[in-house]
Amino acid sequence: MDRSSMDRKRKMKKREERGDEAAADDAPPSSSTFDRHVFPILLAAAQTTRQSSNSCSAARLLRRVLSRSPRVLSPLPDSLTALLPLLLSSSCSSVAAVSCEVLGAAALRSMEAAEALASDRGIASGLATALGSRSQRVTEAACNSILDLSASSVGREHLAASPVLPRILCLFSQAETIFGLVHSRSAKCTEIPTEGNKILCLIIDTMVLLVNSCKIDNLQNLQQELVKNVMPLLYKIWKKTQLLKSSTDCDKWMNQLQSKEYDISEAIFRLSIDLASPACLEPDVVRRSIFGQTVSGFENFVLAYWEKSPNLYRRKQNTQNDNPVFTALRSAFNLRAAPDAIIDSLIKGLVSCPAIASDELDINSFLNEVHDSLGDSVKYRQDIRVMRTPEPSDQTSRVCVMEEHFFNDGTVFMDEDAFTEKCKHAFKNGYSIALRGMEFRSEKLATIASALADLFGQPSVGANIYFSPARSQGLARHYDDHCVLVWQLLGCKKWMFWPNPKPLLPRLYEPFDPLDGTFDENSARGEVLLEGDMMYLPRGYVHEARTDVGESQVDAYADFSLHLTLAIEVEPPFEWEGFAHIALHCWTEKQKLENSQFIEPRGEAEASFFAIVLHVAIRSLSDNDPVFRKACMVAAKLYSPSPCTAIHSEALRSSQRSTFDEILQKIDQKCSMKEALKSITVAVKGRNDEPFQWMSWLRHLPQQGDADHRFDFCNIFRALEELVEAFNSNPEQALADSTGFKSRFCRSIVYEDACKSFEMLLGMYRTTRNQYMKGMLALHGAHVSRAVENSSWRKSSCSG
Template identity: 75%
Template sequence: MNRSGKRKRRKERGDEAADDDASPSSASFDRHVFPVLLAAAQTTSQNRNSCSPAALAARLLRRVLSRPRQMLSPLPDSLVALLPRLLSTSCSSVAALSCEVLGAAALRSMEAGEVLASDSCIASGLARALGSRSQRVTEAACNSIMDLSASSVGRERLAGSPVLPRILYVFSQVESIREFVDSRTTKYPKRDTEANKIFYLITDTVVLLVNSCKLDKLQSIQKELVRTALSLLHKVWKKVQLLRSSADCNNGKNQLQSREYEICKAIFRLSIDLASPTCLEPDVVRESIFGQTESSFENFVLAYWERSPNLYRRKQNTRNDDPVFAALHSAFNLGAAPDAIIESFMEGLVSCPAIASDELDINSFLQEVHDSLGDAIMYRQDIRVLRTQDLSDQTSRGCVMEEHFFDDGTVFLDEDTFTKKCKHSFKNGYSIALRGMEFRFAKVAAIASALADLFGQPSVGANIYFSPARSQGLARHYDDHCVLVWQLLGCKKWMIWPNPKPLLPRLYEPFDPLDGTLEDNSGRVEVLHEGDMMYIPRGYVHEAHTDVGEPQINAHGGYSLHLTLAIEVEPPFEWEGFAHIALHCWVEKQKLGGSQFDKSSAKKETSLFAIVLHVAIRLLSSNDPIFRKACMVAAKLPSPSACATAHLKALRSSQRSTFDEIIRNIEKNCSFKEALESIKLAVQEKNDEHFQWMSWLRHLPQEGDADLRIDFCNILEALEELVEAFSSDPEQALVGFTGFKSRFCRCVVYEYEDACGSFETLLQMYRTTRNQYMRGMLALHGAHVS
């Protein structure tokens, strides 16, 4: 009787019996639960009848979620196989509850979460759930993504799936996001409405996935979708900054959980593969700066480059027809009063942290800057406000101390207050010098990028200098890079002294102090008028001030604004660098062929001799000026026409002649003993500081056995091995090195498939990373905001 009664009651319970069997760990799952869920997945009906498949499935999924968490791990394979269909069903309750089951399983076990996140079918189902018209489903899908992203593996898998483009699309379509960024209030919404909550959740999901996605996956997302999302994300970031500075801001639990630097990182990463908003071909920039004829640039390189200053005058009636000059003139509102000009290049500035000169992985840079990305600008790193007084007293001293308006390291959190102080300083004789203009203004970036292509260098920097009447900003000095000074507004008087030293200064090396022997009458004096450009080679001492001595020139109240374009020659792209690349390429070819190198010992000896010759070349370059000049074998020259062919051939012939001269110098003057002594000293002192310059060689490919490769980032180990190998018989080592050097100098090839090709490949690697950095910083400055 009791047994019969139990049977009867169980029968009457009907679907509740199925609920009891709904535990994913139950052996009866496939018999009782799976058919109901499958039916719900197949139906398109929104029937709310309690007996409909969708209603039964919803009850089953709720019962699954109500079970202890250990019952969710692992999910039955049949349920995992069914989840993609459940996530895509038109029944919002079933789809939302399926998302919750996914999230609960991920929270129960990180391993299970990684498996689920790696399932491409589940990822596609989540992507479809994100596109649901039901806000409940979208919210549940976002929460599920967050739960599945608890581990780095889960985040990376979902970020590389269809989930990311779908959430970007949803982000760009949610109306509450546009309402949030367009509202003028400086207060967070007082009520946590459903619209606010879904906005916060979608934004947090976007930031998380973008920052977890590999760059090659980001590059595959439709560019127009990226631009739209990028524009909105930038506005969200700016609104968050505004709210943060508001006294009313209190960090409630339902507000954005993404930190500002995380939003910045997402903006940066989304933008690094986008084409620049403004693009100028190298030929357009070349014609604007050096002249209309095709031979003008080659003429400049042969006659002036790294040799002597040169002035390019612009005719008053033609400068406005120049597209490059016109682009710059419009970028900074130069037709306005000084206060408005200052506002035009101060608005929305963020700090541009330095990127290592040999950094070729943008992710490493992002990891290095971490939570400082998007910070307010910092004094000296980004901007200087300074003046140099007592102009007439500089002759005897050579250089005077500059007076700065702000203290070193000052961070300007309040943009309006900072701008007001800059305006005040300008009225009191201080010049404003803003660095990194190529990272802040798209039009400047386009010019800098084109110039870098033209000169065959990784990058060109750009600074702007705004000086009041009768003033001098920077004191008398010289630079470690060549500059093109472009006068954009007003006029300025320049004095330039010849470079008395045969060796050009190098980037990143300490400056020699000015000796105070420069006389005013020994320098060249030029007054730059609006549109004029002056080329000043690195190492040439110069100063500039707005007291031009021409009273009739007062169109702009005596103040001046000019842009400097700095052609920075990185160490690998000097002729010394080319010599190292040529040596490396030749050695790699020797390792791969030739019977005399078949033995491992011979290959090892070759590698060690190569290190000694690298060091000897470095020592030679410290005294031979030719090694410090820029190598321009990768310069993007114009297509030769009949009239320009002679100049083009002369330029190419000049590059080849320089290479031949360098090889002769290496064969004649590279000293084995001098190089070995410097290596021994480093090994003895356990200090490889003087060999850190070799670190960029790690970017050149090394073939052959792994144990024969040189770790240029940990060069001390290789130096110790070298000293040990050559100490037993130094005379024999000298003979071997002499033969090695002679073979190199006799056989090295100046051809594309050898040194020239490797040089261009390395240059492209440098340029890729620099361009990624530039695009990222431009995006933080709003370059992609529509």
């Protein structure tokens, strides 16, 4: 037989073999056919530990399943689904990669299939193993499969709660191309290979998607050490992305990266909110640094000055270095530099801090509202103000002089360098620079503000910085709706302030009254604050401040001033009015629980209606009674390490208890249930629920009983309608019963029970505020200082 005949026979035999295979592939697939022909080989391949003929056969079979029998994927046979965890974990890169492709293709066939596959713990574990492969092909296939499975929110949440998330974080921290990018000082992308670019972008996209899909509770389960390792890298990627977007050389790189800048910033925010805080100052250290070393200093301040009158604390120059809080503040800024350098240290690297709702206790809700603006450039008025108050003319009263602003309201400063130069120019022309939210931008200020909030038993304390040139006034004469501690850090400043002429303290979120002639100009008091001095100003005290410069000074930069204000803002639930509402709610719910076996549902509903009427009556009384507006400090962190300090702490606690007794007496004697019912009736008739929107924060308090009888305090109008209808059936009896309800509350409420509910609510507020603080600190680079260069941890193994 000649060679040509032999070649023809071999080719015919191959065509026959290919035809048999094609016929088998083209036949309508069924689960039994799959189990009989494919399953045995896949099972053998899944159990092999090295590259073998079985593994190669499995890879070919899977490839055919993917490319030539699409109907097998809709849905996947149960036997294949059961094998996928082993196939995804195969040491054969071809098997693992093709298994990932099969999984991704099946997910794209059906949303229901994607959700079912994503919820399979075995498949999630297999994907986590595939992400740990040394093969770039497997890593790429695994990432693509995860993205395919994440087409729905359900799929994303399942994968984010699985071992896939810690594994992708570990993979991100180990990727060599990431280190090449974050350490590159160039905006050009040519230093990074194309393939490295592709896999880097894929890893980032997968990780960011899962982090932003993960519930906060699940994020809290991640190992802190892993998150700490990821944070500096992710932050630098985010900053590099901001740099690259202005480079025309990086279009291809940016097109490969699907994550937007705000997606990366949200991932940074989310990962940071459960990281352990840096070594923070204890409330007792802050207490002694601010209010003196004596054991009674803070208690005396609260009893004598708090929300009553200003007080000045002079610091001796030779003792300032021994004050840990003052030392921490001075080290947070470059205070010995020239003004331009100080402005650089204040402004460079700032991002906008969007406001969080006063009664927001779910950080997820906040993120849903602002996710596409996290990490934005600073915005005028929201984050920074640059202003000056001119000298009045001879014919103009200083009280009428308004401040001038260098920028327009709402201006967003995209070019940081140009913005910084404009601020320096404004400073030289007499404008002061004011930065709000410094507790979100500096870890040292964050620890001080947090400790002070604990000390006063409040949700948070704000920190603002004011940098003023010589012979100038920044803010015009005004008053604040919060108490402030003014700490002079550099230079000196002269303060003028007037007593509050009104008996009622101003409240947060209420409109400011215009300044007029109701206060006596001659009653002004003046104080010059030197470096280290601190002054307390209660809310409602009208004041103004100027840099105090002698006439002999001619240097334009002489005697400039930098001071910090620590704003103790009393949120509505933490005034004494709020404590009264909490006490009423706590007592009502306790009555329901204790009498649940004896009260009919109708009686339970009536008790809830009586409570609503009394809430409205208490609110009405507080509008005109100064005591209700004062801060409640039953949760203040008072330390009692010795019998001596215990005596002083007990004096403050006794004062708080006495205030509560006074409030109960006022409620019993002055709260008019009749007027409260009348105001509710008028509002219902007029379809106006605005007077009752303040109740929304009560939704955070637990409610007992049937869900149908629980009030929705965010949508109270329906309950008010039912209340009016029920009370109108017998008005006189309803009024008598509600008045009796009020008297029973005032007689039988247990102070300690109310304190527990108050502290519980405060803890919820503090948790959310701390999460927000940590997230914003991370966006200001708080975790970048943990040296990325020390990469020894990258060589250690990462467990999923």
